[in-house]
Amino acid sequence: MKKILFLSSGVPDTVTETLSDKFEIRKLPPCPELDGPVSTHADMLLGVLDGRIVVTRSYFEENKELFSGCGVIITDEHHEKKYPSDVLFNFIDAGDTAVGYEKALTKAVNKPVVNVKQGYTRCSTLIFGKCAVSADAGILSALSASGYETLEISAGNIVLPGYGYGFIGGASFCADGEVYFFGSLSYHPDGEKIRAFLYARGADIKELSPGPLTDHGGAVILDSP
Numbered sequence: 001m002k003k004i005l006f007l008s009s010g011v012p013d014t015v016t017e018t019l020s021d022k023f024e025i026r027k028l029p030p031c032p033e034l035d036g037p038v039s040t041h042a043d044m045l046l047g048v049l050d051g052r053i054v055v056t057r058s059y060f061e062e063n064k065e066l067f068s069g070c071g072v073i074i075t076d077e078h079h080e081k082k083y084p085s086d087v088l089f090n091f092i093d094a095g096d097t098a099v100g101y102e103k104a105l106t107k108a109v110n111k112p113v114v115n116v117k118q119g120y121t122r123c124s125t126l127i128f129g130k131c132a133v134s135a136d137a138g139i140l141s142a143l144s145a146s147g148y149e150t151l152e153i154s155a156g157n158i159v160l161p162g163y164g165y166g167f168i169g170g171a172s173f174c175a176d177g178e179v180y181f182f183g184s185l186s187y188h189p190d191g192e193k194i195r196a197f198l199y200a201r202g203a204d205i206k207e208l209s210p211g212p213l214t215d216h217g218g219a220v221i222l223d224s225p
Helices: 013-019 057-062 137-145 191-200
Strands: 003-008 023-028 047-049 052-056 072-075 098-100 113-115 125-128 131-134 149-152 172-175 178-181 204-207 220-222
Touching (some): 052 057, 057 072, 098 137, 137 149
Parallel strands (some): 003 023, 131 149, 178 204
8 A cells, every 4th residue: 555645746747747657646735834946845834743633723624635545643832934943843853862953843743852053953854764954063963872873975066946055854755765855965965974874774766856855845744633
């Protein structure tokens, strides 16, 4: 049975058509509470906590069919366009702890939080099993302390329309031993270093389109009911 893939409605059809062979695609419509360029991004709209989705009540009520058959945690909190009120769900579930900008996170997080300065924690980080790739040294330090192998890369070099640059976590997602990239690693100055790091840890790399890496907000993946 196909896994459910929550994905920005801004991802090109050519990419979603490719992914639909393996996943049940559920496209995320815009959330008016978030800034336009990131209003459909999975890593902004949906938290992931112990295998369940965390979502605001307002977004859930407007899109109930989207979450059919999924385990969800609903919060009455709201996003706001201005940082850091937009990073409610931008944390990494690291098992016994969560890593994120503690004072801005949803109250739904029910485990100790390892605080980092970068509020866009999940956007900033590619997580593959117990491995992490990011341009943020603080996030990598926190994850290293939790037993993750880490790779620090240079900042920038990832497209995010409407902003100066995007993040590696938003330009990728992982499922079943595979790491998918929105774009090609060959356009990133650390592309070969990223490729070697992931290959050495058993990853199968899938580049979903030609051209530079593009931040589409990553993805959220759940087992089908």
